[in-house]
Amino acid sequence: xxxxxxHPSRVIxxxxxxxxxxxxxxxxxxxxxxxxxxxPKKSLMLMATSNEGSKATYEQGVxxxxxxxxxxxxxxxxxxxxxxxPEDSSFYxxxxxxxxxxxLFFGEGSRLTVL
Amino acid sequence: AQSVxxxxxxxxxxxxxxxxxxxxxxxxxxxxLFWYVQSPGQGLQLLLKYFSGDTLVQGxxxxxxxxxxxxxxxNLRKPSVHWSDAAEYFCAVAGxxxxxxxxxxxxxxxxxxxxx
Numbered sequence: 001x002x003x004x005x006x007h008p009s010r011v012i013x014x015x016x017x018x019x020x021x022x023x024x025x026x027x028x029x030x031x032x033x034x035x036x037x038x039x040p041k042k043s044l045m046l047m048a049t050s051n052e053g054s055k056a057t058y059e060q061g062v063x064x065x066x067x068x069x070x071x072x073x074x075x076x077x078x079x080x081x082x083x084x085x086p087e088d089s090s091f092y093x094x095x096x097x098x099x100x101x102x103x104l105f106f107g108e109g110s111r112l113t114v115l
Numbered sequence: 116a117q118s119v120x121x122x123x124x125x126x127x128x129x130x131x132x133x134x135x136x137x138x139x140x141x142x143x144x145x146x147x148l149f150w151y152v153q154s155p156g157q158g159l160q161l162l163l164k165y166f167s168g169d170t171l172v173q174g175x176x177x178x179x180x181x182x183x184x185x186x187x188x189x190n191l192r193k194p195s196v197h198w199s200d201a202a203e204y205f206c207a208v209a210g211x212x213x214x215x216x217x218x219x220x221x222x223x224x225x226x227x228x229x230x231x
Contacts, residue, residue, distance in 0.1 A: 006158075034218065043205065043221040044159075093158055095219075104219070106151075108158040 003027055004096045006107035013084055014115055021079045021110045023094030029074035030096035035067075038091040038109070050077040084114040117142050119208050121222035128196050129230045136191040136225050138180075138206030147209040148189040149219065150180055154202045162204075165189065176200070201229045 003026040013019050023033055031052050036044040048069050049057040056069035066088075068080040077096075081088050093109040118141045128134055140146055147166050151159040163174025170182040180191045189206060203226050207219040 004158075043223045044219075046218055046220075049218065095159075103161070103164075106159040106161075109156070111156070 004030075004094065004105045004107040006092075006094055006110050008110060009108060010111045010113075012113045012115065015085055016083055018080055018082045019084055019112060021081075021092055021094075021112070023077045023079070023096065023107055025075045025096045025098075025105070028096075028098040030077075030098060031074065033071060033077040033094055033096045034104070035069060035077075035079050036093045036095070038093060040091075044093060047079075081112065084112070086114045088112065089114045117208065117220050119206050119220055119222035121204075121206055121225050123225050124223065125226045125228070127228040127230060130198050131195050134191075134193045134196045134200070134227070136204050136206075136227070138189045138191065138222060139187050140189065140206070140208045141187065142208050148180075148182060149207040149209070150174065150178070150189070150191045151205045151207060152176075152202050153205065153224075159205065162191070196227075196229055198229045198231065201227055203227075 005024045005026055007022045011019055033050040035047045037047050038044045046059050047062045050069045050071040052071045052074050058064050066082055071077040091109050091111050094107045095104045097104050120139045122137050149164045150162040152162050153159050162178045163172045163180055165172045165182045173179050178193050180189055182189050203224050205224050206222040209219050
């Protein structure tokens with residue numbers, strides 16, 4: 001089946017630094033990818049929709065300048081958490097939709113810890 | 116407003132017993148409905164989905180779910196639970212149309228614990 005890979009799976013960084021998380025569709029082309037954030041013991045919250053070759057669409061309340069999303073190719077979207085703070089610590093999950101199939105496939109998630 | 120409610124935060128069942136996880140949704144149009152399972156520290160795996168047609172949907176790992184429009188529900192069931200089913204379960208809804216199917220609204224999740 002289709003596979004979506006995230007890297008890194010875990011990252012620890014110092015407060016004030018920036019961290020980049022990659023989301024790759026390994027065996028299909030994804031015109032659209034989605035980024036979710038999951039707090040401990042909480043549900044997933046959609047952060048933004050990433051469209052290849054265009055600007056991401058952010059959900060209400062998500063800071064565009066803090067969470068930079070780039071969808072440079074049909075197989076790669078990146079989420080950069082800029083000037084990270086401890087409250088940005090979370091589990092970030094991406095999903096991708098194959099161009100024709102429409103079904104969503106989720107990555108394994110990336111756990112960010114900001115010290 | 117669109118929303119998904121999973122009334123049970125935590126459920127414990129004995130191995131071999133039957134299971135039902137509840138899900139209620141609020142959506143103004145025809146919904147697409149999903150159930151996902153998440154193991155600790157992992158991403159989400161799709162168990163099953165409902166788009167249209169037969170309201171009883173069969174999924175992987177022996178799970179099934181029934182869409183009841185009159186009750187705005189999409190409950191997940193399994194006749195006999197295995198210890199490996201212990202995980203977090205999420206119900207989700209998406210809008211109709213290709214532009215919306217990726218924008219999932221998730222419920223709060225139900226933690227399933229399986230007793231030996």
